[in-house]
Amino acid sequence: MKKKYVIPVAVLSSALFMGTLAPVQTHAVSTSDQTQVQQKIVHNQQNKPFFNKEKGQTSSNATEKSAQEHLKQNKKAYNISNPDQSLKQTDLKTDDLGMTHVTLQQTKNGVPVEGHLVKVHYSEDEKVEAVNGQFNTSIEKSSMSTKPSITKAKSIATAKKAVTAPDELVESPTSDLVIYPFNDENHLAYKVNVNFLGETPGNWMVYVDAKTGKVIDQYNTIMHASYKTSRGFGIGVLGDYKTLHISKDMSTQGRDYYLLDQSHKNLDGIYTLDAENQWVLPGKLFSSSDAAFRTSYERPATDAHYNSEEVYKYFLEEHDRNSIDGEGMPIVSTVHFGEDYNNAFWNGQQMTYGDGDGDFFIPLSAGLDVAAHEMTHGVTTFSAGLKYRFQSGALNEAFSDIFGALVDEDDWEMGEDIMGAGAKADGRTALRSLSNPSKFPVGADYVSYGDGNGMYPSHMDEYYDLPIELDNGGVHINSSIINHAAYLTGEKIGKDKLGHIYYRALTVYLMPDSDFDHAREVIIQSAVDLYGEDSPEAAAVAYGLNEVGITG
Structure with a gap:
């Protein structure tokens, strides 16, 4: 029987809505x-x-x-x-x-x-x-007490146990006292962040009740997907030639060249590292004995390094944003993560790329839109902070897809350059399509939650009412509705103007808990800010959202 290729929802991944007291206030x-x-x-x-x-x-x-x-x-x-x-x-x-x-x-x-x-x-x-x-x-x-009964250390221990964290973590967990409205009650809680790697990496937010020590809520925010500056070149996964900014080891014994770009003013560098097919991060700085990165093992690193710079230049030149955080933070990518790993992700600190299994995916760093998708998750982390589940999570994914299509401006497909031979043979030529979302099927587990057609939705009538345990409430599925709205707008006003409008919405107006209706308001407002109340651009934005059933 011929294998049917349906995209794993974890691919290219990067939350929660607040509950309230009754009556809701x-x-x-x-x-x-x-x-x-x-x-x-x-x-x-x-x-x-x-x-x-x-x-x-x-x-x-x-x-x-x-x-x-x-x-x-x-x-x-x-x-x-x-x-x-x-x-x-x-x-x-x-x-x-x-x-x-x-x-x-x-x-x-x-x-x-x-x-x-x-x-x-x-x-x-x-x-x-x-x-x-x-x-x-x-x-x-309220007169609620804000004095905790348990310590931060206790909250961290509880959180680590709740997410089955390994002994080795990416960084020491953090714990901050917050008030957390959730499920009809306002909790005094510790917000604990636990970040770890392995075959199932996690960047968990765990809310521990500061009075009782019990876990209130938890969710995974992994967002799937002395040197001298020198010039080098490489060959990418798809065989294309690329000029690279690299660095030369200037130590006494040093003879190697490294994928470290220190050529950009006010940027703390672009680093590409090698996990050497282990489940650990960040890995070691990718090196070569000469300035040419062209072997089959080096090609995924060539793509990751080159694509990181391309995405950096897009945000700098188009939006005057200096790196992911806007303040020149280092841009770090790791390739050869794990074995046959069919995923790419942003873990809150860096991009990570698997090599794929060679059948469904080739090395995921081959996709410029994949790099743009993952780096946009970082931009979202440092701007709107869209929570990674339900509609806010779908917005998080959609903005990453949209900017993936804006940076890789040749088409409106997402991930077309990373599909393996087996996937292509079965008709899976991309991860998602902004122009025609229903071109591809969703996973079998999700079909019953939609309108029954089993395809990615392009209208609110096809919305998948998924529970949290499936795709974090539909973050990769329902995002295609926003994707399609952006496509319809972009076809009227062009990708350049679309990018400026959506970037302003993301960095100025969107909030952690924004849903689709709020997104409509602020995307339209962003168009008004930039082009005027009665402008064709504002009308095009409203048109795109209306056409997908987000009418306010």
Whole structure:
């Protein structure tokens, strides 16, 4: 019988919605009243991030104090009683349009409320233009204690046990005290991050009740997918010639060349490392006895190194973003991870590429769009912070696919350069298609949760209502709806303008808990910011979203 190739949902991967007290008091003024229930996690209108336009309201200047004052003057509209006590500034930045954005974190007795931020957006002449975010009124009004009963050390031990973490970790776990609204209750909790590798790598967020020591919630955020500067070249997996920025070992005995690019000002380097087919990271710096990286073993490294620089240059030249974090952080990739590993991922710190099994996948570093996908997960980590499950997770995946298609601008397919002979023979010529999502089938386990056609959805009528244990609630499946909306818009206004609009939405307006309806509001607003209220660009964005059934 001929093998049927259906994409593993873990491929190219990089969360959760807040629950609230009953009656629900986490609120967000939203245009949608859709209610969803997933794995006992309540999603409803009050729990959605809000987006309010405040055209031309005057303010003295764009500061934490003026933002708090604006919210205080309009506290009935926002239902925030004491913004000067409940909201503390975490960021203030001015963008290329001259708009200033003040980000405020909701707190209780100085303890942050997980995922609850309010942003006040100012025009160039310092008038309040818009306010968006998420605020939990029940926490503000409550007298809950914020004094923990267990230690951070205890929370870390509990978290490691909950995720079956190995003894060897990527880095020491972190633990931060937060207030975590979840399943109709506001918890004082430790947010513990546990990061480890192996055949099933994990970058886990575990919420441990700071009173009882029990695990409240947990989820995996793995986002699947002395030298002198010198010039070299390499041959990629597909046989193409590539010029590389590399480094020469200048030590007394050193004769080797390394895949270390130190040629870019204000960037802490582009590093490509070799896991040597082990399940460990980051591996050792990839080296060669000469400046040519062309053997079959070196070719995946050639692609990873070259593609990392191409994606870096895209974000710098198109969006003035210096590296993944915007601050010049090193760009690190590891190739030859594990044996026959059919995956690529971003683990919160770096990109990692398997070699594939040679049948379904060839080495995954061969895809420029794959590199762009994984690095965009990093950009999302350092901007919107979209939580990696349900609709916020689908947005996370969609933005990575969209920027994959923008950087690799030849087509609207995702992963077409990494498919193996067996997959191609069975008609699986790419991972996903932005232009025609239903070109490819989903896994058999997911079919019953959709409309029955078993294909990737391109409209909300085909939405897969998946539980958390399947694809984190559909992050790789339902993302294709957003993908298709972007494609429809891009066909009208071009990839360049599409990229600027979606980048602004990702880095200025989207929030950790954003869903599809909120994404519609802020993507349209981003087009308005850049091109005007009645512009063809804003109309094209609305058209694309309307056509996939995200109508607000």
